[in-house]
Amino acid sequence: MSDPFGAIGGWLMGLLQSLGLEAGPARFILQFAAAGFLATILLLSTLFTIWAERKIIARMQDRLGPNRVGPFGMLQSVADLVKLVTKEVIIPAGADKLVYMIAPLLVVTSVVAIWAVVPLAPKLIGSDVNVSVLYIISVGSIGTLGIMLAGMSSNNKYALLGAFRTVAQMLSYAVPMILSLLVPTLLAGSMGTVAIVEQQRAVPFFLLAPLAAVIFFISSLTEVGRAPFDLAEAESELVAGFHIEYSGLSFGMFFVAEFLHAFTIGALTATLFLGGWQGPGVEQFPLLGLPYFLLKTLAVYFLLIWARATFPRVRIDQLNSLNWKFLTPLALAVLVVSAVTDKLASELGWNRILANLAGEGVIVVGALMGLWAYARSLRRRQESLRAQVTPSRATGAS
Amino acid sequence: MTILQLVFLATAAVTLVAALMVVVSPRMVHAALWLILALAGVAVLFVLLEAGFLGIVQVAVYIDAIAILIIVTVMLTQRAMGEGGRQVNRSWLWAALAAIVLFGGLLLMLSQAPGSATVATPLAADAEATVEDLGRALVDVDRYVLPFEVASVLLLAALIGAIVVARPSTEARREGRQP
Numbered sequence: 001m002s003d004p005f006g007a008i009g010g011w012l013m014g015l016l017q018s019l020g021l022e023a024g025p026a027r028f029i030l031q032f033a034a035a036g037f038l039a040t041i042l043l044l045s046t047l048f049t050i051w052a053e054r055k056i057i058a059r060m061q062d063r064l065g066p067n068r069v070g071p072f073g074m075l076q077s078v079a080d081l082v083k084l085v086t087k088e089v090i091i092p093a094g095a096d097k098l099v100y101m102i103a104p105l106l107v108v109t110s111v112v113a114i115w116a117v118v119p120l121a122p123k124l125i126g127s128d129v130n131v132s133v134l135y136i137i138s139v140g141s142i143g144t145l146g147i148m149l150a151g152m153s154s155n156n157k158y159a160l161l162g163a164f165r166t167v168a169q170m171l172s173y174a175v176p177m178i179l180s181l182l183v184p185t186l187l188a189g190s191m192g193t194v195a196i197v198e199q200q201r202a203v204p205f206f207l208l209a210p211l212a213a214v215i216f217f218i219s220s221l222t223e224v225g226r227a228p229f230d231l232a233e234a235e236s237e238l239v240a241g242f243h244i245e246y247s248g249l250s251f252g253m254f255f256v257a258e259f260l261h262a263f264t265i266g267a268l269t270a271t272l273f274l275g276g277w278q279g280p281g282v283e284q285f286p287l288l289g290l291p292y293f294l295l296k297t298l299a300v301y302f303l304l305i306w307a308r309a310t311f312p313r314v315r316i317d318q319l320n321s322l323n324w325k326f327l328t329p330l331a332l333a334v335l336v337v338s339a340v341t342d343k344l345a346s347e348l349g350w351n352r353i354l355a356n357l358a359g360e361g362v363i364v365v366g367a368l369m370g371l372w373a374y375a376r377s378l379r380r381r382q383e384s385l386r387a388q389v390t391p392s393r394a395t396g397a398s
Numbered sequence: 399m400t401i402l403q404l405v406f407l408a409t410a411a412v413t414l415v416a417a418l419m420v421v422v423s424p425r426m427v428h429a430a431l432w433l434i435l436a437l438a439g440v441a442v443l444f445v446l447l448e449a450g451f452l453g454i455v456q457v458a459v460y461i462d463a464i465a466i467l468i469i470v471t472v473m474l475t476q477r478a479m480g481e482g483g484r485q486v487n488r489s490w491l492w493a494a495l496a497a498i499v500l501f502g503g504l505l506l507m508l509s510q511a512p513g514s515a516t517v518a519t520p521l522a523a524d525a526e527a528t529v530e531d532l533g534r535a536l537v538d539v540d541r542y543v544l545p546f547e548v549a550s551v552l553l554l555a556a557l558i559g560a561i562v563v564a565r566p567s568t569e570a571r572r573e574g575r576q577p
Contacts, residue, residue: 024400024401025401028401096427096428099427099428099431129450129454130450130451130529131450131451131454131529134451134454134455134458135454137458138454138455138457138458138461138462139457141457141458141461141462142457142461144462145434145461145462145464148468149431152427152468167466171462171466174462191529
């Protein structure tokens with residue numbers, strides 16, 4: 001079987017045509033059904049990922065986690081889902097009703113829509129757009145919009161503050177994210193995810209541009225708005241942030257969107273930097289691509305959970321200075337160096353991996369030296385400030 | 399009538415209605431939201447014309463920017479969330495007349511342009527090549543490298559200008575005040 005998914009599609013197409021449909025409408029119905037199928041599977045998969053995340057975080061924090069409903073508490077999310085569905089959706093007084101109801105839909109849609117361009121296995125992809133990387137960015141921005149609308153239409157100060165924070169955070173972190181996305185684009189010579197995965201047959205881009213992968217990972221953590229970057233819903237400051245007024249299923253949508261987005265970040269990192277469905281034996285058995293892809297996705301997803309379980313929340317000023325003073329210049333440097341070294345390596349016949357890794361190494365050393373100098377100047381300034389405040393003690397100590 | 403035509407007609411209708419609502423809607427925030435719908439409709443039209451790149455750029459550039467527009471609207475205007483004043487003033491008739499004359503003139507000109515009556519043949523080139531051509535054209539010395547660079551310099555100037563405006567004045571800094 002060289003193309004099992006194509007065979008399934010062909011069989012369904014034949015089925016529809018035997019029912020008396022013409023080729024055009026039949027293809028339309030088929031594509032519609034396939035999209036619905038993928039979206040449903042994805043949304044249902046959050047039932048599992050939410051359970052897994054709660055269990056893993058519980059273990060990391062020396063707790064048991066959900067363990068009452070079903071074996072190992074696996075049915076806990078199902079019970080939660082039933083609870084959310086049966087709860088009343090409350091619209092607060094003074095809320096902008098229509099906008100208030102549309103906002104969670106937008107957020108969920110933006111996350112699910114990203115999966116249209118994620119290649120799950122050889123020849124198994126929603127739509128092979130040739131500008132997938134741009135598509136991912138622009139669809140992600142719709143989610144930001146949804147959060148903005150949710151915060152604004154709730155008629156609640158905390159919600160509005162949370163929404164403002166989200167937009168500031170997402171827009172500023174879009175800069176290093178886009179810059180780091182350009183690296184796999186230029187390494188593969190294409191913006192299409194299918195071509196990017198194909199180009200990683202010999203060596204995944206993580207080995208060619210580890211820094212770009214790390215920058216992408218960090219900035220997408222911010223895009224999801226999870227700990228340590230969950231400022232938009234910082235409980236101790238904003239109660240619950242942008243979704244404070246939401247209840248019932250409309251809250252459930254934000255909840256599902258957040259977990260699915262985290263999973264999606266795993267899938268994107270796996271696709272762009274870890275080789276997607278590439279793995280040993282995929283040439284003969286294309287079906288193997290799916291487990292490979294899922295394994296890589298889950299590995300990145302585990303990293304995400306790990307970060308969430310172990311890092312404290314950053315302050316808003318730390319968030320901004322990390323982005324503008326560190327990640328953005330670093331991403332610019334990585335982009336320029338990757339472009340030059342990869343071109344030089346292919347022109348002069350150097351080893352591609354070694355050349356690229358050497359380039360990244362130079363950046364790492366430079367960044368570390370820059371950080372060291374910055375920390376030293378910060379320490380000096382603090383010492384001089386301390387000397388001004390308490391001159392007697394400072395002179396006494398020295 | 400094919401499905402593609404149905405999609406086109408529906409999109410066009412939604413885009414036009416949304417564009418109308420942008421100017422008619424009494425709430426400023428709602429106007430911004432209708433603007434999003436209108437721009438999204440244009441993006442869909444681009445996709446229908448097999449210019450997927452332009453459609454995606456439309457979403458990335460315009461719809462992302464509107465989130466900022468809404469923030470600025472909310473922060474800088476009084477009662478941005480509530481109803482504004484009246485939607486029309488005394489010269490609305492003249493404005494409508496001018497708009498109709500302009501629309502009619504454009505329609506007349508376009509209908510007399512050569513080739514307007516014939517159906518355009520679909521482009522043979524595949525979309526990948528189009529994006530590549532665009533990229534090459536922007537850095538080609540014989541084509542658009544100069545406008546491209548001038549536009550970049552303009553944006554850079556706007557960026558620096560924003561920083562200069564936002565910085566505290568030198569006196570304020572000398573007095574040690576934080577912005």
